Amino acid sequence: MVALGLGIALCRRLAVRDMRRTSRFEDAFTLGLIGLIIASGFFLEGAKMVSPAAFDRMAADYFPAPDEAGMTALRAYWATDYGMVFPVESMPREAFTPENLDTGREISEMSCAPCHSPPASAFVSAPLSRLFAPAGAGLVDALWWLHVLACLFALAWLPFGKLFHILSTPVGLMLRGLDPGEAAARPDASAPLARAVGLDACTHCGICSRHCSVLPAFLALHTPEILPSEKLLTMRRLAGKSGKLTPAALAAFSEGGFVCTECMRCTVVCPSRINLQDLWLVSKREAARLGHPELSVRLRRFGPEVWERLARRKRPVDRTLAASPSLLDNPETFAQCVQCSVCTGVCPIFRLPDIPAAEVDVSPHQLMNLVRMGLAGHALSANFLWNCTTCYKCQEHCPQGIRVADVLYELRNLAHAKVEEAARAGLLDGMGTPSPDQGDVP
Ligand code: SF4
Ligand code: SF4
Ligand code: SF4
Ligand code: SF4
Known part of the structure; x- marks a missing residue:
């Protein structure tokens, strides 16, 4: 089951690129803890496979009245078939006779096999046991404690991770x-x-x-x-x-x-x-x-006079727009606008029955005209700028191909960049009005 789970997790990671774009310490810690539980479990099983002490405990439980010859035969069979490493003095070389091995197999099939899986089924622990035998046999207790403590720690940490x-x-x-x-x-x-x-x-x-x-x-x-x-x-x-x-x-x-x-x-x-x-x-x-x-709520706190002053400041380079040419700076953007007001006519905001007049203070076609006349300060202070849903209907319907919605986007970005830049320069206080300590925004 563990191998299956690891396989699924690995496939998911390899097959789905950019599955997770950020990782935290907790992710690595959790994986490490699960890895420790799994690894200590495999090593513990491997150590028990080659541990004579574990064998003796098992034999005492399931083979209660052994004669010495029977025990020797069982040991010989387990040493040969399971890779158990017995001390040389308890298992002399001459104990590994074919008869002894046959007797050991019979005892094992009678007393051990009903509840003991063959070593081949432990496809991780069995190779591990070969790797670190005979030293691994002495690590059973240490590995048991490591495994149990890791499991207990995971349980204790469960509500917090x-x-x-x-x-x-x-x-x-x-x-x-x-x-x-x-x-x-x-x-x-x-x-x-x-x-x-x-x-x-x-x-x-x-x-x-x-x-x-x-x-x-x-x-x-x-x-x-x-x-x-x-x-x-x-x-x-x-x-x-x-x-x-x-x-x-x-x-x-x-x-x-x-x-x-x-x-x-x-x-x-x-x-x-x-x-x-x-x-x-x-x-x-x-x-x-x-x-x-919301950003628009913060920016709306500024009155028209602040926007007029901010609009006169040198335009800051906005990190999101730096790579693309500015529509606002290009006279061609508005040159073909004939002020037909189709953009305003199709705008869903202007069709809302109960919208307060202050929220639709400037219409899209008026905004285009303001920017064309270089009155960006007026445009930035418009409430409507922040009520636009960016549905792009105006842009789709403009008979002159004016990029109305793109211009509105750029105005919003410009407003944000100007406020950020002014705030960084210490020209605004936290409430969005000119700071009394800093004097007027130049
Ligand atoms: S909310 Fe959490 S569990 Fe749900 S998809 Fe996002 S990361 Fe996964
Ligand atoms: S935009 Fe918001 S609602 Fe949509 S997927 Fe992203 S977090 Fe979810
Ligand atoms: S932007 Fe287009 S739709 Fe709007 S007033 Fe100008 S020409 Fe007409
Ligand atoms: S993008 Fe904005 S201005 Fe244009 S139609 Fe939609 S809501 Fe109105």
Whole structure:
């Protein structure tokens, strides 16, 4: 079974490239602990195979009234067939006669074979026993203690490490059922107990991260918390005893949380059937509660006057855009716009019946015009910029082929880069207004 499990794990690792993009110390530690249990078990069995003391204990239990000749015959047979290494004084060379071996085989088949497997079935321990006989025979006690202590340590560590999923995954499945869609729809699917069990049920297999819709964002930004498997671990730390993250870890957690598109792919593919969708909603609420709301919420705190000043600052080089030419800097981007307002007409945001007027303060065609006229400050302060769903309808329908949605994306990135750069320069305080200590943003 162990060999089968190792084979499956190895095939999975080799066949599925990039199965897991990050590994932690705990992953290596868990593998090491399991490896120690397996290796010490194999070595212990190997040592027992060549241990005369183990043989004597077994013979006393199952061959209770042996005569000396019978014991010698049995020893000779086991030494020949099982590779047992007896001290020379108890097994002289002349004991290995064909008659003795036949007698030993009969006794063994009568008393030992019914519950003792042939050495060939121990296909790992038997070769090991040949390797370290006769010295291995003296290691039986030490190997027994090593094996038992490793098993006990693994049991004691079970509630604190990733192996806890052995218990929590079945409990989670009982709570949520096998169908993730059904799980999400159930009224109790969001219960705190189900969430707590879900956090512990993760095996860190990485399947969700392989299928994550925003994997390209991780490849560009390298923030591990963008990957669902890593975000879940951070959530577990946050829900843990101390419940504290460093400011940098909190910022990464928030970035990972709000990059998520809530596409639900991770929930559908998770083999532990964790309701990840529900956990992501909770994680976003928690990030906001801890002072790291969605980027757009933070950026909207700036008033138009701040954006006007920021827009005048030298444009920072944004790490995600550095490799691609800027649409905003190219006059050709907007040259063909005839202000027909088709882009605004097809925009689903402008069709929402109850949307407050302040949220649609500037329309897509007006935004294109503002940027064309060099009024990026006005464009950056528009609430609508952050309400756009990036559905690309405007771009698809524009009769002039203007890349409307791409421009909106670039404006968002520009706003973020400018705020980050100004914050790094100490020009903004934590609330998103010009710092009184720093004076005006130049
Ligand atoms: S959340 Fe599910 S799919 Fe993702 S790493 Fe954990 S067990 Fe694997
Ligand atoms: S719901 Fe979020 S974390 Fe899950 S696959 Fe979609 S984008 Fe990735
Ligand atoms: S961007 Fe296209 S659709 Fe929008 S106003 Fe200009 S030409 Fe019309
Ligand atoms: S991409 Fe944004 S601006 Fe364009 S149609 Fe969709 S929501 Fe409206």
